[in-house]
Amino acid sequence: MQQFAVVATHSISQPESEAGSATAVVQLVDAAGTALMPPVQVYGNSLPAVVAELEASRRPRWVFDSVHDWYPGLLSAGVRIERVHDLGLVRAILRNAPYAEPGGYIDSVRALADPSTAAPAHLLPPARVSENQGELFSEPKDQAGALENVLEEFRAQRAAVPETERGARLGLLLAAESAGALIGAEMTHAGVPWDVAEHHRLLAEALGERVPAGVRPPRMEELAAQLRALLDAPGLNPDSPAELLKAMNRAGIAVSNTRAWELTEIKHPVIEPLLAYKKIARLATANGYAWVDRWVHEGRFRPEYIVGGVVTGRWASHGGGALQIPHQVRSAVRADAGKVLVVADAAQLEPRILAALSRDDALATAARGQDLYQGIADAGFGGDRAHAKIAMLGAMYGATTGESGRLMPKLKATYPRAVGLVEWAAAQGEAGAPVATYLGRGTPEVPAAWRQAKSRASSESEQRAVETEGRSRGRFTRNFIVQGTAAEWALCWMGELRRRLNAGRTAGIETGELVFFLHDEIMLHVPAEQAETVVELVHASARAASELLFGQIPVDFPVTAVVVDSYDQAK
DNA sequence: GTACATCGCGCG
DNA sequence: AAAGCGCGCGATGTAC
Structure with a gap:
């Protein structure tokens, strides 16, 4: 039976609160939200001990309002958890998810202020029970009220996922996003080894x-x-x-x-x-x-990861510009003595994702093997790889002019399903309609200003401005389905890898740690003697992720994984 | 002094 | 060689 450990924290309490008063309450429930044992009161700084005990005895899926706020403290205390449901991240996805079950919860979440226009979390005062929750539920006056709020939202979120094929995909996305929150916090905790x-x-x-x-x-x-x-x-x-x-x-x-x-x-x-x-x-x-x-301490660079921080579902980061480490300084990313870096990346992920999304068998054929662009070149561009690549990138980004625009008719004739799909997504965007990734992350609502301008524009110049904005929205939705689904693949890849690393650790093998993630690339810091084992896990995880998302389809998602001492030695 | 816009450039 | 997508961030310059 699946068990959930729901953690509610009082509005004024933070992990470092004084001993004596209860700072949190933990309730073990079943899938229906029914209590399985009396709530456990957490006093002072004892949350890590309570979590560690329940994790060891029950292996529940933890329900936190925000993993980003609470997991770092647990990690510092030496406590890791295996599975989680992050209410805030799930709320943000459900807000724009077209496959979510309509109803009171979804309506109330959609009525909340658009989080994409809110101030960044690090600029806000310490969170209350949960971001935005004050608007969703009344402010709890005591622990029981706080627990009931969290439980109620948890039940509502589960009920919002329909029992359909699309619902299953959405459920996978919610689980993967939550797992991502654990991974992000664990990577910050581990840090990138920096010389x-x-x-x-x-x-x-x-x-x-x-x-x-x-x-x-x-x-x-x-x-x-x-x-x-x-x-x-x-x-x-x-x-x-x-x-x-x-x-x-x-x-x-x-x-x-x-x-x-x-x-x-x-x-x-x-x-x-x-x-x-x-x-x-x-x-x-x-x-x-x-x-x-400013950013390197005790030989570690520890950026903060903002899971789902980009509209498409990619991660953003905060502190030190982690997602733009220049090639120039990568020799400073260096494994500790006795350890190595395993650097892996998914080769040409986005066009492969497009092949899978569109079920374009011709593109899938080109994607067989390591070099997709060469495959496209051989199929229709006279073996010219550079032209094939420009054409494909142009299709995914919405290029209309120059080289890329000229190559588009040829690309469309060769891959009508793939090009047709991105053109459909662009048309949706231009019309002000939403699109979604494969797992069901939807685009945010169209900015009110554009919607209003669209209906009101009178002068010719206003009309032109509205059309320009529409084409811009079309390029965004065109790219959204590809970039967003690629982000989902990468999330599943990391999630699968984390499970395998944890399983190894449970079996007594020191498999090392994930220390860095960049859209389609991961880095692990591992004991040298485990390097080859970890490389195998990286490949196995990529295969598992592909099947988890798309099932059995004829599209390859090859990854390269190299064992190096420093980052500049990778590719 | 703070807040915000712009330019420019790093990454995928 | 950039273009067409998605970002973060530092320096400068202006407004308040």
Whole structure:
């Protein structure tokens, strides 16, 4: 029998509350929400002990208002849990889920303020019982009330998932999203192993000796002096695009902005040192000494992951720009002695997802094997891989002009189902209609401003603005179904991998830890002797994820997994 | 002083 | 070489 351990926390209590008064209450219930034993009162800082005891004896699915708020404290106390249902994450998905059972709960959730326009969580005061819950349920006056609120929402969420094939998919999404919350917190807890000495070495190599904050590093200062001389602009601050643009125009360089890629087109002596300056200036400001001081502690970089933080279901992150670690500094991501990094990524995930979504057998055939773009090239682009790739990316992103636009008719003739699906999604968006991922994550409602402008636009210029916005919405919905379903595949991949790692750990094998995730790429920090075992688990998890989502279909989702000492050695 | 917009560039 | 999608973040500059 499936058991759930519902955790309710009092509105004013946080994990570090004083001993003496109950800070939380835990209730074990069955799938119908019926109590299986008397509620357990949690006093002071004893939540980890209570959770550890129940986890060991019952293996329940835990029900938390927010894993992001509560799991870090448990991890710090050495307590891990296997399965969870995160009320907040589930609420956010159900809000826009087209397959959700209509009813009072869904209506009330949809009536809540749009979370995508709310302030970021880290800028808000400490959470109450649950974000937004004050609007859903009356503020609880005691523990019993808090517990009843959580139980009621839990029951309502379960009831909102219909017992249909689509409902089963939605249920999988909710479970995967919740598991993701555990994984995100566990990755933050583990941290990415970071070699500060190596990072300092590469900074010194590029920028020159370290100087105090606020002083321009030596190599940048040298280049700045060259730029001032070449542009005959003695006071120029090259960090200011406006100043730089003026100085370049004065020197007779006809540009309208200072973007690096546009500068490469221009023939002028200043371009080379300017591009060199931009390159190292970026390193210095984004991932320089200040970054290391601020974000790396005890040899670990610990970004916070915001599960479902992107509209499509991708993860966002907070702190240190974790999702943009430049290739330039990846040599500083280095395994501890005796350990290695296992770096794995799903090859060309999005077009493969499109093949699965659209059941396009021709595209599935091209996707057989490691290089999908070469497969497309051989099928219809005279073996020209570059053209095949541009065409495919254009189809998924909505390119209409240039190379990509010209290649579209050919792509559509070769893969009518795949291209037809993304064109349908774009048409939905242009019409102001929603679309959904394979597992049922729906697009947010259309911004009210556009909806109103659509019905009111009178002048020709207003009409044009509305149409431009519509095409933009179409590109968004076109990409949403692909990017969002790819995010679901990746979530299932990690979830499957986590289960296997945990099973290994239970069996006494130190399988190491997931330490980093980036859309279609994962990194593990593992004992060297377990590397090959973990590589196998990574592959097995990818196969399991593909089948979990799509069942038996003729689309391959190959992953590459390499064993390295440092991140720069991967691909 | 804070808040916000813009530019530019890093990642998938 | 970017374009067409999705992000985070630092420096600068302006408004209040």
